[in-house]
Amino acid sequence: MTATNLGFPRIGLRRELKTALESFWAGKIGEADLRATADALRLRHWQLQRDAGIGCVPVNDFSLYDHVLDTACTVGAIPDGYGWRKGQPVSLDTYFTLARGERGTAEPCGCGHAQAAKGAPALEMTKWFDTNYHYLVPILRPGQDFTPTGFPAVEAYEAATRAGFTARPVLLGPVSFLMLSKMAEGDPLDLLPGLLPAYAETLKRLAKAGARWVQIDEPCLVLDLPEKARAAFANAYDSLARVAAPLSVMLTTYFGGLRDNLDLALSLPVQGLHLDLVRAPEQLAPALRKAPPRMALSLGLVNGRNIWRTDLRAAFALLREAASERRAEALLVAPSCSLLHSPIDLESETALDPELRGWMAFAKQKLAEVAVLARGLREGGKAIEAELQESDAIQAARRASPKLNDPAVAARLAAGTPEDARRASPFPTRRTAQRDRLNLPAFPTTTIGSFPQTAEVRAARAARKRGETTQEEYEAYLRAEIAESIRWQEEAGLDMLVHGEFERNDMVEHFAEFLEGYAFTRNGWVQSYGSRCVKPPVIFGDVSRPGPMTVRWSAYAQSLTSRPMKGMLTGPVTMMQWAFVRDDVPAAKVRRQLAYVLRDEVADLEAAGLAAVQIDEPAIREGLPLRADDRAGYLADAVECFRITASAVRDATQIHTHMCYSEFNDIIGSIADMDADVISIETARSRMELLEAFAVFDYPNEIGPGVWDIHSPRVPEADEMRGLLQVAAQRIPAERLWVNPDCGLKTRGWAEVRPAIGNMVNAARGLRAQAAE
Ligand code: GLN
Ligand code: ZN
Numbered sequence: 001m002t003a004t005n006l007g008f009p010r011i012g013l014r015r016e017l018k019t020a021l022e023s024f025w026a027g028k029i030g031e032a033d034l035r036a037t038a039d040a041l042r043l044r045h046w047q048l049q050r051d052a053g054i055g056c057v058p059v060n061d062f063s064l065y066d067h068v069l070d071t072a073c074t075v076g077a078i079p080d081g082y083g084w085r086k087g088q089p090v091s092l093d094t095y096f097t098l099a100r101g102e103r104g105t106a107e108p109c110g111c112g113h114a115q116a117a118k119g120a121p122a123l124e125m126t127k128w129f130d131t132n133y134h135y136l137v138p139i140l141r142p143g144q145d146f147t148p149t150g151f152p153a154v155e156a157y158e159a160a161t162r163a164g165f166t167a168r169p170v171l172l173g174p175v176s177f178l179m180l181s182k183m184a185e186g187d188p189l190d191l192l193p194g195l196l197p198a199y200a201e202t203l204k205r206l207a208k209a210g211a212r213w214v215q216i217d218e219p220c221l222v223l224d225l226p227e228k229a230r231a232a233f234a235n236a237y238d239s240l241a242r243v244a245a246p247l248s249v250m251l252t253t254y255f256g257g258l259r260d261n262l263d264l265a266l267s268l269p270v271q272g273l274h275l276d277l278v279r280a281p282e283q284l285a286p287a288l289r290k291a292p293p294r295m296a297l298s299l300g301l302v303n304g305r306n307i308w309r310t311d312l313r314a315a316f317a318l319l320r321e322a323a324s325e326r327r328a329e330a331l332l333v334a335p336s337c338s339l340l341h342s343p344i345d346l347e348s349e350t351a352l353d354p355e356l357r358g359w360m361a362f363a364k365q366k367l368a369e370v371a372v373l374a375r376g377l378r379e380g381g382k383a384i385e386a387e388l389q390e391s392d393a394i395q396a397a398r399r400a401s402p403k404l405n406d407p408a409v410a411a412r413l414a415a416g417t418p419e420d421a422r423r424a425s426p427f428p429t430r431r432t433a434q435r436d437r438l439n440l441p442a443f444p445t446t447t448i449g450s451f452p453q454t455a456e457v458r459a460a461r462a463a464r465k466r467g468e469t470t471q472e473e474y475e476a477y478l479r480a481e482i483a484e485s486i487r488w489q490e491e492a493g494l495d496m497l498v499h500g501e502f503e504r505n506d507m508v509e510h511f512a513e514f515l516e517g518y519a520f521t522r523n524g525w526v527q528s529y530g531s532r533c534v535k536p537p538v539i540f541g542d543v544s545r546p547g548p549m550t551v552r553w554s555a556y557a558q559s560l561t562s563r564p565m566k567g568m569l570t571g572p573v574t575m576m577q578w579a580f581v582r583d584d585v586p587a588a589k590v591r592r593q594l595a596y597v598l599r600d601e602v603a604d605l606e607a608a609g610l611a612a613v614q615i616d617e618p619a620i621r622e623g624l625p626l627r628a629d630d631r632a633g634y635l636a637d638a639v640e641c642f643r644i645t646a647s648a649v650r651d652a653t654q655i656h657t658h659m660c661y662s663e664f665n666d667i668i669g670s671i672a673d674m675d676a677d678v679i680s681i682e683t684a685r686s687r688m689e690l691l692e693a694f695a696v697f698d699y700p701n702e703i704g705p706g707v708w709d710i711h712s713p714r715v716p717e718a719d720e721m722r723g724l725l726q727v728a729a730q731r732i733p734a735e736r737l738w739v740n741p742d743c744g745l746k747t748r749g750w751a752e753v754r755p756a757i758g759n760m761v762n763a764a765r766g767l768r769a770q771a772a773e
Pocket of ligand 1: 448449450501507568616617618658659660743744745746
């Protein structure tokens with residue numbers, strides 16, 4: 001079985017799992033129905049993988065919500081307060097309460113955070129390495145007891161075997177599990193000795209059930225590892241090796257190269273090692289040189305995270321290199337990582353431009369590529385020459401396609417100078433000009449951009465999309481919504497207004513739809529977390545802007561009020577981070593193209609009379625490379641791109657940016673380098689703790705620390721918000737503070753927005769009065 005896979009998307013081609021989960025949460029279907037849907041999907045996906053040529057399918061990669069949560073539940077790492085008693089199996093009720101909070105009150109926002117309003121809170125959610133998948137962070141306690149609550153890997157293996165499949169169970173490895181967990185006090189790695197018996201028990205049972213291989217994922221091996229973690233890997237695998245036999249362990253690493261951890265990985269007593277050769281092809285040579293002769297190497301040659309067809313000729317060359325040094329039986333072919341991060345089937349994309357479609361591969365097509373390469377390995381290059389030639393033709397056609405290159409875009413980038421990334425004057429000078437122009441009170445109030453995306457707003461957009469209404473009707477509707485929102489904002493007493501983003505489905509696709517170089521899939525869904533999926537737009541060629549994107553609505557909104565209006569854009573880093581990006585040019589080039597496109601939009605907004613423009617960059621931090629060595633380069637480039645976007649305007653035009661995440665400590669210098677006149681951040685939930693980084697760094701520009709946690713339906717009182725602002729004022733000089741919610745309000749209802757914003761304005765007025773005393 002040389003063609004293997006590391007994991008398959010769970011959600012289903014038609015997002016069947018999403019539908020079933022949401023019906024279950026809404027009480028419309030019962031547990032049996034949910035499980036039946038899940039089992040049917042799992043079976044269908046095994047079948048699909050085998051049909052694609054994968055002889056041995058991964059099992060236990062399926063999850064009803066998240067595989068890290070599954071692991072925590074399986075080893076009994078469940079905090080108190082979730083209705084679980086030691087020795088009991090974990091009920092679905094406990095499971096989903098951990099995932100979503102009691103009564104499912106967790107409220108996602110654009111940035112993917114969720115938190116429960118009442119009762120037991122959801123576990124914290126965070127990014128799975130540098131992907132857009134979010135996992136739930138297990139909470140462990142000192143002396144944590146790990147007693148298995150069940151053996152889902154064994155059950156999955158047996159189910160697959162009964163259904164006639166050869167299967168390789170997948171486990172999240174013990175060291176990565178601990179490294180991804182949190183503990184209020186102490187280091188989760190100290191818990192390793194107590195955790196290993198739970199893993200040992202699973203391995204024994206898998207061996208007994210007849211499994212020959214187990215895939216143990218240890219993606220933390222591609223991170224910078226402290227000595228303690230290295231020792232933990234050595235201990236863990238020494239200990240598991242003693243009980244695993246006759247089961248063979250395929251230690252799986254992905255999302256990067258092993259680099260300085262290669263020797264460590266190769267020293268572990270495992271029977272196989274998987275390498276991500278898409279992200280790090282350079283690690284093949286040293287791995288071939290150093291791997292013990294008996295160790296099987298699984299070569300991740302097909303990109304599991306993007307949607308482009310593999311250059312089979314290039315991949316086969318790597319495979320040949322491997323085969324020249326090791327016997328073919330000790331080599332396996334695989335995707336670079338689990339296909340969890342890839343859409344399922346390109347065949348359903350019937351509306352896509354056939355030329356573009358010809359360049360792409362989704363999960364099913366990627367597995368077929370794996371199978372071709374594996375056949376080449378077994379039977380020699382001649383056996384797959386037809387496929388190699390077809391691949392050559394596609395790669396050549398793609399390279400030569402006029403769709404990729406736009407000389408005007410190239411010329412624009414070539415003509416760029418360092419001046420493009422600099423505002424005309426330093427912040428203090430701009431500040432004076434902006435004060436004169438805007439004439440705002442102390443503690444100016446504003447919002448982050450979106451107002452509630454009500455059922456009515458979404459229905460109006462859907463009706464237009466289906467052609468049930470005319471463009472004129474739809475635009476009249478939007479104008480009325482905007483007018484009403486301006487009237488309301490004035491009445492509420494807000495100082496800097498927004499148009500409300502009623503026309504936007506989301507903050508990336510909406511802009512992408514105006515741009516050249518982008519394509520859109522119909523079914524290219526990937527799981528973001530739980531039942532939530534995203535459909536990233538595809539950047540296939542040079543990006544350019546045929547005309548203004550937002551100017552009409554922002555200018556219209558400004559025409560209705562004498563108060564300053566903020567134009568509202570998504571920044572270049574986020575536009576790229578949340579897309580499937582072409583792989584034929586460096587990512588930095590794509591980001592720079594986006595920066596110039598957005599720069600022109602900012603200039604047009606200024607020309608249309610907008611005195612302020614907000615450029616949202618919620619994704620700057622998540623683009624941060626996994627290894628410290630790579631970070632400075634990324635940050636410098638990301639900051640420069642933001643500045644290219646922001647710097648075309650006069651001193652008196654105020655640039656805002658917005659970020660919603662909580663870790664600023666290690667990037668605060670770069671955030672300051674962005675040199676936005678005003679930054680709004682999410683701080684309400686942490687009670688301004690986040691501001692610490694800004695205070696310690698002595699952040700020079702203006703800041704709006706969020707005073708309303710918009711993830712929760714709770715409406716905070718004015719006094720509470722005023723208290724938060726007083727805390728903020730201890731850290732940031734009051735004359736540089738703005739007053740705003742944590743994030744956009746699109747997921748909230750007007751019933752909460754009206755009173756909460758009213759209270760927020762009162763909080764600001766209270767502070768102004770206090771300051772005047
Ligand atoms: N302007 C966007 C909004 O208000 C910002 C969203 C975000 O950063 N997540 O919805
Ligand atoms: Zn936000």
